Amino acid sequence: MRMVDLIEKKRDGVPLTEQEIRWLIHRYVAREVPDYQMAAFLMAVYFRGMTEGEMEAFTAAMAESGDKVDLSAVPGIKVDKHSSGGVGDTVTLILVPLMGAAGYVMAKLSGRALGHTGGTIDKFEAIPGVRTDLSPGEIIDQAKRIGVVIAEHTEDIAPADKLLYELRDVTGTVPSLPLIVGSILSKKLAGGADLIVLDVKCGDGAFMRTLPEAKELAEALVRVGNKLGKRFSALVTAMDQPLGWMAGNALEVKQAISVLRGEGPPDLEEITLALGAELLLLSGEESDEGKARDKLKRLVDSGAAWKKFVELVAAQGGDVRAVEEPELLPHAEEVQEVWAPRSGYVRKLSARKIGLAAGLLGAGREVKGQTVDPAAGVELLAKVGDRVEREQPLARLHVGRRELVEEAKRLVTEAFEIGTDFPLQGDLILARIR
Amino acid sequence: MRMVDLIEKKRDGVPLTEQEIRWLIHRYVAREVPDYQMAAFLMAVYFRGMTEGEMEAFTAAMAESGDKVDLSAVPGIKVDKHSSGGVGDTVTLILVPLMGAAGYVMAKLSGRALGHTGGTIDKFEAIPGVRTDLSPGEIIDQAKRIGVVIAEHTEDIAPADKLLYELRDVTGTVPSLPLIVGSILSKKLAGGADLIVLDVKCGDGAFMRTLPEAKELAEALVRVGNKLGKRFSALVTAMDQPLGWMAGNALEVKQAISVLRGEGPPDLEEITLALGAELLLLSGEESDEGKARDKLKRLVDSGAAWKKFVELVAAQGGDVRAVEEPELLPHAEEVQEVWAPRSGYVRKLSARKIGLAAGLLGAGREVKGQTVDPAAGVELLAKVGDRVEREQPLARLHVGRRELVEEAKRLVTEAFEIGTDFPLQGDLILARIR
Numbered sequence: 001m002r003m004v005d006l007i008e009k010k011r012d013g014v015p016l017t018e019q020e021i022r023w024l025i026h027r028y029v030a031r032e033v034p035d036y037q038m039a040a041f042l043m044a045v046y047f048r049g050m051t052e053g054e055m056e057a058f059t060a061a062m063a064e065s066g067d068k069v070d071l072s073a074v075p076g077i078k079v080d081k082h083s084s085g086g087v088g089d090t091v092t093l094i095l096v097p098l099m100g101a102a103g104y105v106m107a108k109l110s111g112r113a114l115g116h117t118g119g120t121i122d123k124f125e126a127i128p129g130v131r132t133d134l135s136p137g138e139i140i141d142q143a144k145r146i147g148v149v150i151a152e153h154t155e156d157i158a159p160a161d162k163l164l165y166e167l168r169d170v171t172g173t174v175p176s177l178p179l180i181v182g183s184i185l186s187k188k189l190a191g192g193a194d195l196i197v198l199d200v201k202c203g204d205g206a207f208m209r210t211l212p213e214a215k216e217l218a219e220a221l222v223r224v225g226n227k228l229g230k231r232f233s234a235l236v237t238a239m240d241q242p243l244g245w246m247a248g249n250a251l252e253v254k255q256a257i258s259v260l261r262g263e264g265p266p267d268l269e270e271i272t273l274a275l276g277a278e279l280l281l282l283s284g285e286e287s288d289e290g291k292a293r294d295k296l297k298r299l300v301d302s303g304a305a306w307k308k309f310v311e312l313v314a315a316q317g318g319d320v321r322a323v324e325e326p327e328l329l330p331h332a333e334e335v336q337e338v339w340a341p342r343s344g345y346v347r348k349l350s351a352r353k354i355g356l357a358a359g360l361l362g363a364g365r366e367v368k369g370q371t372v373d374p375a376a377g378v379e380l381l382a383k384v385g386d387r388v389e390r391e392q393p394l395a396r397l398h399v400g401r402r403e404l405v406e407e408a409k410r411l412v413t414e415a416f417e418i419g420t421d422f423p424l425q426g427d428l429i430l431a432r433i434r
Numbered sequence: 435m436r437m438v439d440l441i442e443k444k445r446d447g448v449p450l451t452e453q454e455i456r457w458l459i460h461r462y463v464a465r466e467v468p469d470y471q472m473a474a475f476l477m478a479v480y481f482r483g484m485t486e487g488e489m490e491a492f493t494a495a496m497a498e499s500g501d502k503v504d505l506s507a508v509p510g511i512k513v514d515k516h517s518s519g520g521v522g523d524t525v526t527l528i529l530v531p532l533m534g535a536a537g538y539v540m541a542k543l544s545g546r547a548l549g550h551t552g553g554t555i556d557k558f559e560a561i562p563g564v565r566t567d568l569s570p571g572e573i574i575d576q577a578k579r580i581g582v583v584i585a586e587h588t589e590d591i592a593p594a595d596k597l598l599y600e601l602r603d604v605t606g607t608v609p610s611l612p613l614i615v616g617s618i619l620s621k622k623l624a625g626g627a628d629l630i631v632l633d634v635k636c637g638d639g640a641f642m643r644t645l646p647e648a649k650e651l652a653e654a655l656v657r658v659g660n661k662l663g664k665r666f667s668a669l670v671t672a673m674d675q676p677l678g679w680m681a682g683n684a685l686e687v688k689q690a691i692s693v694l695r696g697e698g699p700p701d702l703e704e705i706t707l708a709l710g711a712e713l714l715l716l717s718g719e720e721s722d723e724g725k726a727r728d729k730l731k732r733l734v735d736s737g738a739a740w741k742k743f744v745e746l747v748a749a750q751g752g753d754v755r756a757v758e759e760p761e762l763l764p765h766a767e768e769v770q771e772v773w774a775p776r777s778g779y780v781r782k783l784s785a786r787k788i789g790l791a792a793g794l795l796g797a798g799r800e801v802k803g804q805t806v807d808p809a810a811g812v813e814l815l816a817k818v819g820d821r822v823e824r825e826q827p828l829a830r831l832h833v834g835r836r837e838l839v840e841e842a843k844r845l846v847t848e849a850f851e852i853g854t855d856f857p858l859q860g861d862l863i864l865a866r867i868r
Binding site for chain 2: 003004007008011034035036037038039040042043044046047167169170171172173
C-alpha cells in the first residue's frame with residue numbers, strides 16, 4: 001500500500017476500504033507516513049468528505065491507536081460526557097459529582113483551555129491543591145473508592161487524535177465533519193465509559209455556527225458512536241451568549257459551587273440536568289425525561305451532589321475549605337469595570353468575545369504551555385434581555401495579565417449589543433439526538 | 435502573514451493576492467513554510483483552482499525563485515521549446531540544430547527520463563563522450579560560438595519548481611492545471627529565450643488524455659506566458675502511439691539522425707517542422723506557416739541542419755564518428771522479438787505501454803539516480819494502420835536490464851491492438867494556440 005495512492009483515491013472521491021484507513025492511521029502514528037502526505041489527505045477529506053463506513057473505520061482506527069482506559073475493575077455503570085467547547089461552560093464540574101451522587105461511575109478525562117474556550121482541567125486546578133495528573137492506577141482506585149474522578153487527558157489515549165489535531169490546526173483542515181467525528185469519538189471510545197452524552201454547542205461562541213450544521217454533527221456522532229459499540233446520545237445547545245455569569249477558572253469554580261448548592265444560575269443548571277437526564281435514559285434507569293431531571297434535581301436540592309463534589313476535591317488533594325468558603329479561592333488583585341455606552345436592552349452578548357477577553361486577561365493561553373492565571377476572567381453583570389442604563393457596569397474584569405487589559409475591555413464592550421427593543425430569546429436546548 | 439490563513443483562504447475559494455502568493459513561494463523555498471502546509475495548500479488548489487491573476491503571480495514567483503539564464507551577451511534571437519513529454523519524442527535533438535541552421539540561438543535546458551517518458555539529456559548522452567553538465571559560462575560561450583546548446587537543467591533555475599514538483603509527486607497534486615502551468619512556464623521564463631514554442635501532448639501516452647484538457651492547458655500556458663513578458667505559442671499534438679519507430683536513448687539518437695538526413699520518419703519530421711515554423715512566425719521572419727515550414731525543410735534537405743548537429747555534438751565533446759556512422763552508437767548485446775498473436779490491422783498502439791516497456795528494458799529509471807542503459811529500448815516494426823500477419827515480428831526489444839524482459843514483452847504485446855478493420859487515423863497536430 002502506498003500513501004500517495006490513498007490520497008489520490010480520496011481526491012477522486014473513491015471511498016477507502018476499512019483496511020486502507022486502518023493502514024494509514026497506523027502508519028501515521030508510527031511516523032512512517034509523513035505529515036505532508038497526511039496534510040494532503042486531510043485537505044482531500046475536507047473537500048470529499050467520508051462515507052459512513054469510512055467514518056466508522058477512521059474513528060475506530062484512531063480509538064485503537066493507543067492505550068484504552070480500562071474501568072472494568074470498577075463496579076457500576078460508567079458514564080462520560082463531552083462538550084464541543086463553549087464559554088462559561090463549567091458543566092463538567094457540576095455533572096461529575098451529580099452523576100456520582102446518582103450512583104454512577106464517572107471518571108472524566110479533560111483538557112486545558114484552547115482558543116476562546118476554557119478547559120476543565122485549568123478550572124479544577126484553580127482550587128488550591130487539586131492534582132489532575134493521575135496515573136491509570138490512581139484513576140481506577142479513586143473511581144472504586146468514590147465513583148468520580150476528573151483527570152487530565154494523557155497522550156497515551158488515542159494518540160492519533162493528538163497528532164492529527166495538531167496537523168489540522170495548522171493546515172486549515174479543522175472544520176471537516178468526518179475529521180471532527182473521528183476526533184471526538186476516538187477519545188470517548190478509548191475511554192472507560194459505556195454510556196456517553198455529547199453536548200454539541202451551536203452559535204457565535206461555538207465551532208458550529210448554525211443549527212443545521214450542529215445537528216448534522218450531533219447526528220453523525222451518535223450514529224457512528226452507537227455503531228462502534230457504546231451508547232451515545234447528544235444535545236445541541238445554544239452558545240450565543242456565555243453560560244452563567246462567569247468566564248475564567250476560579251470564577252467558574254464559584255459558579256459550579258453555586259449550582260451544586262442549588263443557587264443557579266438557571267441556564268447552567270438546566271444544561272447540566274438535561275445532560276444528566278440523557279445518561280439516566282441511556283442506562284434505562286428512567287424512561288421519562290422529566291422524571292430523570294426531577295430525580296437529579298432532588299440530588300442537588302438534598303445536598304448529595306454538593307457532598308460528592310467536596311469528596312472529589314478532597315480525593316484529589318484539593319483544599320476543601322476553599323470550596324466551602326469560595327472567597328478563599330484565588331482572586332484577582334485588580335478588578336476593572338466595563339460600563340454600558342448607552343441605555344437599552346442587551347440584545348446580544350457574544351460568547352466568543354467574552355471568551356477571548358477572559359483569555360487575554362490571563363484565563364487562557366496564547367501559546368501552548370503558557371501558565372494560566374486561576375483568578376483571571378470576566379464576570380458578567382448583565383445578560384441578554386436585561387435592561388441597562390448608560391454607564392451602568394456591564395462586567396467586571398478580573399485582571400491577571402495587565403498588558404492586554406485595554407484590548408480585553410474593548411472586546412467586552414463590543415460583546416454587548418444594546419438596543420431599544422426587547423430581544424427575542426431562543427431555547428437553550430435546541431435539539432436532542434438519540 | 436500566516437500560512438494557515440492563506441491555506442484557509444484558498445480552501446474557501448477566495449483568490450490570494452499577488453503579495454500573498456509571492457510570500458508563500460518565497461518562504462517555501464527558504465524552507466520556512468513546512469511541506470505539510472504547502473501540501474494542504476496544493477490540495478486546496480487542486481480543488482479550487484486559481485484565477486488568471488493568481489496563476490500569473492504564482493508562475494512569476496516560481497520563475498524568480500532562483501537564478502535566471504542570461505543570454506543577453508549572445509547576439510541573435512533566442513528561442514526555446516518545451517514538450518509535456520511523450521514516447522519516442524526526440525524532437526529536441528532535431529529542432530535545436532535545425533533552428534541553429536536557421537540562424538537562431540537555441541540553448542536548450544533539458545531533463546532526464548521520468549516515468550514512461552524519455553529525457554533529452556539521457557538521449558543526448560547516449561552519444562559517446564557528450565557532456566551536458568555545462569556551467570552558465572560554458573553555455574554562453576558555446577551559444578556565442580555555434581548558436582546551439584543542449585545542457586542539463588540545473589537546480590539553481592526555478593528551484594521552487596523542483597521542490598514543489600517533488601512534493602506534488604507524493605501528495606496526489608500533480609494533475610492540477612494552475613500547478614502545471616506554473617511548473618512549465620517558470621522554467622521557460624527563467625530561461626534565456628524570448629520566443630518559446632510549447633508542445634502539449636494529448637492522448638494515451640501523455641499527461642493530458644483528452645483534447646479539451648490539452649487545449650485548456652495549452653491556452654493557459656500561452657495566455658499566462660505572454661502576460662509575463664515573453665512570446666509563446668503552442669501546438670497540441672497527438673501522443674496515442676509513439677512518435678517514429680524508436681523508444682530508447684541511442685535508438686532515438688539514430689531516429690533523430692535519420693530525420694536530420696532527410697530520411698524520416700514522417701511523423702517526427704512533421705512535428706519538428708511544425709514547432710520550428712511556430713518559432714519563425716513568432717519571430718516575424720515569416721508570416722505564413724507553409725512558407726516557414728518550407729524554409730526549414732530546405733535546411734534539412736541542404737544538409738545545413740545535419741551539419742549543425744555534428745557541430746553541436748563535437749562542441750559538447752561527443753564522438754562525431756558515432757553520429758556519422760550510427761552503428762557505432764551503443765547497441766544491446768541481446769535483442770528479442772515480439773510477434774503478432776494474430777493477423778489483421780494494427781488498430782491502436784499504446785505509447786504509454788511502449789514507453790513503460792522501454793523503461794523496464796533499461797532506458798528509464800525506476801528510482802531517481804538510477805543509471806540508464808543507453809542501448810536499451812523498443813524498436814517498433816509496425817505502427818497504427820499497418821497490416822500484420824500472425825507471428826510476424828511487431829517489435830524488437832533491445833535488452834539492457836535482463837530481469838524485467840518478460841514484463842516488457844507482455845507490455846509490448848498488450849500495446850498492440852490488432853483487429854480486422856482498417857483503423858481511422860487522426861491528425862498529428864490537433865490544435866495551434868497562438
